[in-house]
Amino acid sequence: MKNYTDTLRSHNLKATPQRLAITDILYAHGHISIESLYDVMIKKFSSISLATIYKNINLMLENSFIQEVKLPNQKTVYELTKHSHSHIMCDRCGMVNDITIDLNAIVNTVSTLENFEVSKADLVLSGVCKNCA
């Protein structure tokens, strides 16, 4: 398991045990909602406050250390920032996974056709995963 102490510091965040736990959990889960994150955190820090979770998530978002993923019909989840990618989400079990899709062709088409300078593409494919099918 990666140690995020230096990564946190390089983002001007002190490496507190709570923050290290958050990053570990994000790393392990891939995607997690505030509520689930709190449920996992409280097992390790019995007196942690939701305020601490929110303050840290917001700080990490401002830093682009993590990113927000808004999902249809589900709570927003958070993930460690990595290369640009898309998501698949299972409507049955709620599973969320990263997928790598080349959207360049689409981005280029839209840029010229709509005269719109695309800087980011957020794509969520929803449906039924192999386990639920």
Added chain:
Amino acid sequence: MKNYTDTLRSHNLKATPQRLAITDILYAHGHISIESLYDVMIKKFSSISLATIYKNINLMLENSFIQEVKLPNQKTVYELTKHSHSHIMCDRCGMVNDITIDLNAIVNTVSTLENFEVSKADLVLSGVCKNCA
């Protein structure tokens, strides 16, 4: 301007003046947040309640008469349900527009590669629109 009386009734919704106004506004604006919808509605119905807005929006969502569009870094907006499409959103002025992109190739690739049955694709391209550039 289209009259939504019958459309509302076919969705088992009584055609009240408030609902007709909501549909007209959705039609005229394309995409609108709850807050903006309320701001527009109150000009026509000085004593309308936010509760009425929420109740109607939720009913219309349940009916698939309208749809929710979750946007990065912006409030969720609502639109009348139409053919499947994607969105472009300007980070400067907040403009949201529909675009038609063929995502079939992507959907097929993901279906086979990930063994995932895709039923819906939500794509938002963000960037800078021609007016803001």
Added chain:
DNA sequence: CTCTGTGCAAAGCGTTTGCAAACGA
């Protein structure tokens, strides 16, 4: 030692609910 981060309690906001009166069909 200094400044940042944590936990608590309270406040803030957006959204939902219950209810009586008004209204659509």
Added chain:
DNA sequence: TCGTTTGCAAACGCTTTGCACAGAG
């Protein structure tokens, strides 16, 4: 007329804020 919808007020749930103490560097 009957069942639905509206508007109001209160309740709710999630998120943020202020503050004193604890902890990282």
